[in-house]
Amino acid sequence: MCLGIPGQIVEITDIKNKLAVVDIGGVRRQVNIACIVDENHPPTDCVGDWVLVHVGFAMNRINQKEAAETLQILQELAAAQAALSN
Amino acid sequence: MKYVDEYREPKKGEILLREIETLSKTLNKRIKIMEVCGGHTHSIFKYGIEDALPNTIELIHGPGCPVCVMPKGKLDDAIAIAKHTNVIFTTFGDAMRVPGSNTSLLQAAAEGADIRMVYSPLDSLQIARDNPSKEVVFFGIGFETTAPSTAYTILQAAVENLNNFSLFSNHVLVIPALQALLDNPDLQLDGFVGPGHVSMVIGCNPYKFIPEKYNKPVVISGFEPIDILQSIWMLLRQLTENRCEVENQYSRVVETQGNIKAINAMNQVFEVREQFEWRGLGYIPESGFKIRPEYARFDAEAKFAIPNNQVADHKACQCGEILKGVLKPWQCKVFGTACTPETPIGTCMVSSEGACAAYYKYGRFSKVLIESAIVA
Numbered sequence: 001m002c003l004g005i006p007g008q009i010v011e012i013t014d015i016k017n018k019l020a021v022v023d024i025g026g027v028r029r030q031v032n033i034a035c036i037v038d039e040n041h042p043p044t045d046c047v048g049d050w051v052l053v054h055v056g057f058a059m060n061r062i063n064q065k066e067a068a069e070t071l072q073i074l075q076e077l078a079a080a081q082a083a084l085s086n
Numbered sequence: 087m088k089y090v091d092e093y094r095e096p097k098k099g100e101i102l103l104r105e106i107e108t109l110s111k112t113l114n115k116r117i118k119i120m121e122v123c124g125g126h127t128h129s130i131f132k133y134g135i136e137d138a139l140p141n142t143i144e145l146i147h148g149p150g151c152p153v154c155v156m157p158k159g160k161l162d163d164a165i166a167i168a169k170h171t172n173v174i175f176t177t178f179g180d181a182m183r184v185p186g187s188n189t190s191l192l193q194a195a196a197e198g199a200d201i202r203m204v205y206s207p208l209d210s211l212q213i214a215r216d217n218p219s220k221e222v223v224f225f226g227i228g229f230e231t232t233a234p235s236t237a238y239t240i241l242q243a244a245v246e247n248l249n250n251f252s253l254f255s256n257h258v259l260v261i262p263a264l265q266a267l268l269d270n271p272d273l274q275l276d277g278f279v280g281p282g283h284v285s286m287v288i289g290c291n292p293y294k295f296i297p298e299k300y301n302k303p304v305v306i307s308g309f310e311p312i313d314i315l316q317s318i319w320m321l322l323r324q325l326t327e328n329r330c331e332v333e334n335q336y337s338r339v340v341e342t343q344g345n346i347k348a349i350n351a352m353n354q355v356f357e358v359r360e361q362f363e364w365r366g367l368g369y370i371p372e373s374g375f376k377i378r379p380e381y382a383r384f385d386a387e388a389k390f391a392i393p394n395n396q397v398a399d400h401k402a403c404q405c406g407e408i409l410k411g412v413l414k415p416w417q418c419k420v421f422g423t424a425c426t427p428e429t430p431i432g433t434c435m436v437s438s439e440g441a442c443a444a445y446y447k448y449g450r451f452s453k454v455l456i457e458s459a460i461v462a
């Protein structure tokens with residue numbers, strides 16, 4: 001029920017009602033982007049953003065840097081394990 | 087798919103499993119971890135995570151499945167609204183098969199009620215625009231993940247002055263449910279895997295009382311198998327290092343302060359109910375959202391006569407004990423016999439996020455039969 005899927009905003013279709021089109025693994029779908037826009041990040045700046053989509057709404061932007069860091073920890077663990085087994 | 091595939095790679099899972107193994111040896115005792123969210127329960131079964139973990143680590147499946155905690159009386163209320171001749175009742179598919187006292191929404195639809203499944207509350211709003219002579223009601227279920235979307239839908243209806251649209255709010259709140267669980271002496275837990283998408287809205291701070299007052303660590307987690315393994319590893323690390331705090335594994339989506347815009351929309355439209363009934367758990371104080379009086383014209387509870395009956399659960403049903411993590415699904419007498427996903431008696435068998443359905447679907451059934459045979 002709380003499921004969310006990552007998608008990328010490809011087009012803003014209605015600035016006033018804050019509607020956009022996201023690409024979710026090749027499938028295009030209209031979403032509401034009210035939760036992720038403000039003065040600093042207006043709808044027009046959203047194209048290309050990766051977002052987490054839930055029940056027709058983009059609920060948050062996905063942070064690329066944080067995503068990379070989470071995976072980086074795994075690489076460090078792997079390196080440490082390899083060193084131990086040598 | 088980006089942000090999905092890289093969190094499903096078996097190699098990464100093996101690395102984490104090795105670390106988990108080492109830490110659990112250091113701890114050298116049984117560890118009970120509750121995953122609160124039904125989405126996590128589903129992933130754990132789908133990817134066989136429980137079987138891959140060392141057998142000193144036990145996962146307890148918590149109450150974070152909104153469909154599972156919906157009491158029968160609420161379903162009866164929904165069906166009563168849906169049966170009005172002038173109503174188009176709209177709902178997420180998840181709620182269709184939940185048993186009320188006599189029927190489900192699915193059966194009510196078969197008997198002629200106009201009940202439509204939607205993917206988003208915005209679809210329901212479109213149905214209202216397209217059918218101005220009908221009353222369109224949306225069945226609002228879900229935790230804080232979903233509540234902002236229904237709040238925005240009502241704000242949009244207000245902008246458009248769409249007076250034939252209303253919401254039957256059954257939104258529930260995670261923190262009061264956790265509080266109720268933590269106050270239950272039956273349940274001895276060592277830590278929590280925290281709900282990722284609820285936290286994307288409310289942030290990390292609302293969980294602070296868990297380490298501070300109850301001395302248990304929390305790691306907020308994503309939903310892919312690597313996310314969950316990494317969160318379990320982080321919990322074990324806290325336990326071995328004698329730390330106890332709220333950590334965030336899912337930082338690519340969850341920010342410490344949450345999503346302020348979503349929180350504001352929620353607070354603008356909803357207020358907290360004095361109490362709300364949860365299936366199996368009873369009444370929990372301040373655990374649900376109702377619509378504020380300013381938006382009463384969009385409130386199905388103000389528009390329709392709601393029976394609001396309290397209905398006891400089926401006497402064989404152990405869903406309450408399952409949701410509290412006190413019993414395992416196979417310990418319920420009707421599990422897999424009278425209660426199956428096709429003919430559910432309890433809610434935990436309806437949703438794929440319910441512990442009973444997950445055990446049933448992902449082959450635990452046979453293992454369970456063997457186990458219970460040994461015990462008997």
Ligand code: SF4
Pocket residue numbers: 402403404405406408415418419420421422425426430431432433434435436442
């Ligand atoms: S087997 Fe069915 S009745 Fe028993 S606890 Fe699970 S869902 Fe409830």
